[in-house]
Amino acid sequence: MLRRLRQALAKYWARWLLALALTVVAASQVIGVLPGEWVGRLDLFFYDLRMRVVKAELDPRIVIVDIDERSIAELGRWPWSRDVVAQLVKQMTQNYHAASVGFDVVFAEPDTSSGYSRLEELAKGELKDVPQFARQLQALKPEMDYDARLADALKGQPVVMGYAFSNESNAVTVGQLPAPAFTVADLGGRRLEAVQWRSYGANLSQLQLAAAAGGFFNPMVDDDGMVRSVALISRQADGFYESLALATARVALNGKRIKPIFLRNDMMSDEAARDYGALDSIAVEVKPDTLFIPVERRMTAQVTYRGHGGPDGGAFRYVSAVDVVRGAYPHDKLDGRIMLVGTTVPGLKDLRATPVNPVYPGVEIHANLIASILDGDFKQRPDFAVGYDMLQVVLIGLLLGLLLPMLGPLWSIVLTLASAFGLGAFNFWLYDAGGLVLPLATALLLVAALFICNLGWGYLFEYRNRKAIVNLFGEYVAPELVAEMAANPESYNMEGEIRELTVMFSDVRGFTTISESLPPNELREYINVYLTAMSEDIRNDRGTLDKYIGDAVMAFWGAPLEVPDHAARAVATALRMQQTTVKLNEEFIRRNWPPLKIGVGLNTGQMRVGDMGSKIRKAYTVMGDAVNLSSRLESITKVYGVGVLVGHATREAAPGFAYRELDRVRVKGKNEPVPIYEPLAPEAELDPELRAEVGQWHAALAALRAQRWDEAEAAILALREKNARGLYDLYLERITHYRSDPPPADWDGVTTFETK
Structure with missing residues (x-):
C-alpha cells in the first residue's frame, strides 16, 4: 500500500x-x-436560469386588468378621464367584488377633461355676479368633477393607490403619501436598514385619502439592468412605507398593522425575542394568525417569476380593462380575485427587463410578489x-x-x-x-x-503520440473511430493496400434546376445543410467520408478501420440517408426552398485504398473497377426511379435486407452484365404488403425475360394500379418497344448503358 x-x-x-x-x-x-464581479454575474445567470426552466401554472387568485391596445382604442387614449376610471373601480369592487385592487398607475394631476375647472374660474371671475350660474354649477358638480367621482368610487373599497419614489436630484415632490406603515419613532431606537428615497410622485390628496391604502411600485434594478428584487418596505423621511404588492396583499387579507420583526436573543424571553436584534421578517397582523414575510437586507425580497410575462405568459390571467368597465367579463373568472391595474402597451413605458423576458410587464412583477406573500414562498440568500x-x-x-x-x-x-x-x-x-x-x-x-x-x-x-493519427484520419473518419485508432496508432498508416470494401456515391437529382432557382447565398446554405446531414449519416455508421464532388458525396466502409459488416452498414446508411432527405425537405419547404431528391449507388469489391495524389496534394481515397461500378449505379438510379441501387456483390455481402431486383445491366466501361437491386428495408422490418408487391414484381420480371409480353404487361399493370412507380412505367414502355421491335433470339435480358 x-x-x-x-x-x-x-x-x-x-x-x-x-x-x-x-x-x-x-x-x-x-x-x-x-x-469576483464577473463570477457574480455568472451566479446571476444561474439564478435566472432556475426561473426559466420552471413551467408556469395559472394562478387563479390574481388577475391583471390590462390597459391594453384594445382598451385604449375603444375607451380613448391614456390617461382616461377619471369618470372612466371611477366606472372601472366600481365594476371591480361592486360588480366583481374584488378582494383588493392595486393600481400600478399614479393619478398625480387633477382631471380637467370635463371643463369643470374652467367653469369654476368663470364663476369666481367674469360670472361671479350671476348667482344663477353659480347655483347651476353647484348642481352640475357631481357630474362634472371627475376627481370627486373617482374619490367617491374609492371610499370604503379595498383599493390601493400606486405611487413612485425618486432619488433624482431634480425630482419634484407632488401628491399625497398614504400613512406610513410605521415610523422611526416606532422602532424604539433600533436601527433599520432600508432603501431610502428623497422625493415622490403620489396621487391627488382626495384620491389617496379616499383609498384603503397606498403602495410604491419602484423596482430594484441590478447593474445589468434586470429586475430581480423589490423592496417590500422603503423609507422616506421618518416614515417607512409599504410596496404596492405588500399593500395589495395586506388589504386582500384584511390585514391591519405592519411591523418589523427582529431576530431573537436567546437570553431573552419569548415575548421579547421578536423585538430584538437584526431584522428577520415583516409581520402583517391578519386573522387568525399573523403573517410573517421573510426579507433580505434593506427589507427587499427576490421576485419569483412564475412565467414569461404578458397575456401569453401562463402565470396570471390578463383581462382587457374595457371588458371590466363594461361588465362583460365572466364572473366565475373574476369574482373575488385580487386585481392589479396596469398596462402592457409599450408606449406607456411599463415594460421591464427581467431574467425571464427582456420586455416583462411591470404590473406582473407585483403579481408575482403578491403570490409569494400569499403562499409564503420566498427565495432568499441565506447568511x-x-x-x-x-x-x-x-x-x-x-x-x-x-x-x-x-x-x-x-x-x-x-x-x-x-x-x-x-x-x-x-x-x-x-x-x-x-x-x-x-x-x-x-x-x-x-x-x-x-x-x-x-x-x-x-x-x-x-497523448502526443496520438496526434499523428488524428491528423491523418480525423478529416475522413468519425471521431469515435479516430479514438479507436488512436488507442493503437502503430497499426494504421496511409500506405496503399488492396481490401474488400463497400463504396458509395450519392448525388442530388436536378441540382442544375435547384441552383438556378436560389440566390447564391441561399444555394450555399442549401448545399451545406444537405452535405452536413448526409455526412453525419455516413460517419454515424462507421463510414469514411472520402470527398465532396460538387453536390455529390463519396464515401466507403472498411478502411482505415476494419469493419467486418461494411456492406450491411453501407446499405443501412443509404436507407437512412433517404429518410434524412424526407426530414430535410420538411425544413426546405418551410423556407420556400426546392425539395431535395438524391440517388445513391453502392458496390462491394476489391479496391485499392490509401494515400493517393500528387506531390502537391494527396488524399486518402479508393480506386478500382468496383469503385467505378458504384458511380455508374448512382447515375442510373434516376432511370429506374429509385433512391438506392446496389450491385450483386453488395446484396450477397448484406443478406439481412430485403431487395427488389430491378434489372441486369451492362454499364459503360464493363463488358460483363451485373444484376442491380433496390434495397427496401431490413428483412425483419419489411411491410407485408410491400413484400407481396415485390414477389409479384419478380414474377412479372421473370415473365418479361421469358418474352411472355402479355403476361408481364398484365402483371405490371396490376402492380401499377395499386402503387404507381416510375419503375413500372419504364417496363411498360419496354414491353411496347419489344412488341414492335422484338429482341434477338439470343437476348439475355440485359440492358446496356452507353453513357456514364
Whole structure:
C-alpha cells in the first residue's frame, strides 16, 4: 500500500499541486480576497436560469386588468378621464367584488377633461355676479368633477393607490403619501436598514385619502439592468412605507398593522425575542394568525417569476380593462380575485427587463410578489451562503484534484460532468424545495479549471503520440473511430493496400434546376445543410467520408478501420440517408426552398485504398473497377426511379435486407452484365404488403425475360394500379418497344448503358 502511494505521488504530485493552487484561488475568490464581479454575474445567470426552466401554472387568485391596445382604442387614449376610471373601480369592487385592487398607475394631476375647472374660474371671475350660474354649477358638480367621482368610487373599497419614489436630484415632490406603515419613532431606537428615497410622485390628496391604502411600485434594478428584487418596505423621511404588492396583499387579507420583526436573543424571553436584534421578517397582523414575510437586507425580497410575462405568459390571467368597465367579463373568472391595474402597451413605458423576458410587464412583477406573500414562498440568500460556497469549493478541489490525474480521458469527462451536474442539481433542489439562493459559479468554474488543466496536461505530456493519427484520419473518419485508432496508432498508416470494401456515391437529382432557382447565398446554405446531414449519416455508421464532388458525396466502409459488416452498414446508411432527405425537405419547404431528391449507388469489391495524389496534394481515397461500378449505379438510379441501387456483390455481402431486383445491366466501361437491386428495408422490418408487391414484381420480371409480353404487361399493370412507380412505367414502355421491335433470339435480358 505504501509502495503504491509512493508511486502515485511520484507520478501525480505536480498535478495534485496544481489542483491545490486552483482550489486556493477559488477559495480566495469566495471570501472576497480576489475580485469576483464577473463570477457574480455568472451566479446571476444561474439564478435566472432556475426561473426559466420552471413551467408556469395559472394562478387563479390574481388577475391583471390590462390597459391594453384594445382598451385604449375603444375607451380613448391614456390617461382616461377619471369618470372612466371611477366606472372601472366600481365594476371591480361592486360588480366583481374584488378582494383588493392595486393600481400600478399614479393619478398625480387633477382631471380637467370635463371643463369643470374652467367653469369654476368663470364663476369666481367674469360670472361671479350671476348667482344663477353659480347655483347651476353647484348642481352640475357631481357630474362634472371627475376627481370627486373617482374619490367617491374609492371610499370604503379595498383599493390601493400606486405611487413612485425618486432619488433624482431634480425630482419634484407632488401628491399625497398614504400613512406610513410605521415610523422611526416606532422602532424604539433600533436601527433599520432600508432603501431610502428623497422625493415622490403620489396621487391627488382626495384620491389617496379616499383609498384603503397606498403602495410604491419602484423596482430594484441590478447593474445589468434586470429586475430581480423589490423592496417590500422603503423609507422616506421618518416614515417607512409599504410596496404596492405588500399593500395589495395586506388589504386582500384584511390585514391591519405592519411591523418589523427582529431576530431573537436567546437570553431573552419569548415575548421579547421578536423585538430584538437584526431584522428577520415583516409581520402583517391578519386573522387568525399573523403573517410573517421573510426579507433580505434593506427589507427587499427576490421576485419569483412564475412565467414569461404578458397575456401569453401562463402565470396570471390578463383581462382587457374595457371588458371590466363594461361588465362583460365572466364572473366565475373574476369574482373575488385580487386585481392589479396596469398596462402592457409599450408606449406607456411599463415594460421591464427581467431574467425571464427582456420586455416583462411591470404590473406582473407585483403579481408575482403578491403570490409569494400569499403562499409564503420566498427565495432568499441565506447568511451562511459564503460558508456553503467555501465548503463546496474545498470538497470539489479534494475530489477532482485527487482523482482526475489518475483517470483516463473518458472517465475524467464522466467524473467532471457528474460533479457539475451534481452541484447544479443540488443547488436547484435547495432553491426549489428550500427557497435558498446559493452560489454556484465559483464551484463550477473550479470544476472546469481542474478538468481543463488535467486534460491539457495529459495532452501535452501523455497523448502526443496520438496526434499523428488524428491528423491523418480525423478529416475522413468519425471521431469515435479516430479514438479507436488512436488507442493503437502503430497499426494504421496511409500506405496503399488492396481490401474488400463497400463504396458509395450519392448525388442530388436536378441540382442544375435547384441552383438556378436560389440566390447564391441561399444555394450555399442549401448545399451545406444537405452535405452536413448526409455526412453525419455516413460517419454515424462507421463510414469514411472520402470527398465532396460538387453536390455529390463519396464515401466507403472498411478502411482505415476494419469493419467486418461494411456492406450491411453501407446499405443501412443509404436507407437512412433517404429518410434524412424526407426530414430535410420538411425544413426546405418551410423556407420556400426546392425539395431535395438524391440517388445513391453502392458496390462491394476489391479496391485499392490509401494515400493517393500528387506531390502537391494527396488524399486518402479508393480506386478500382468496383469503385467505378458504384458511380455508374448512382447515375442510373434516376432511370429506374429509385433512391438506392446496389450491385450483386453488395446484396450477397448484406443478406439481412430485403431487395427488389430491378434489372441486369451492362454499364459503360464493363463488358460483363451485373444484376442491380433496390434495397427496401431490413428483412425483419419489411411491410407485408410491400413484400407481396415485390414477389409479384419478380414474377412479372421473370415473365418479361421469358418474352411472355402479355403476361408481364398484365402483371405490371396490376402492380401499377395499386402503387404507381416510375419503375413500372419504364417496363411498360419496354414491353411496347419489344412488341414492335422484338429482341434477338439470343437476348439475355440485359440492358446496356452507353453513357456514364
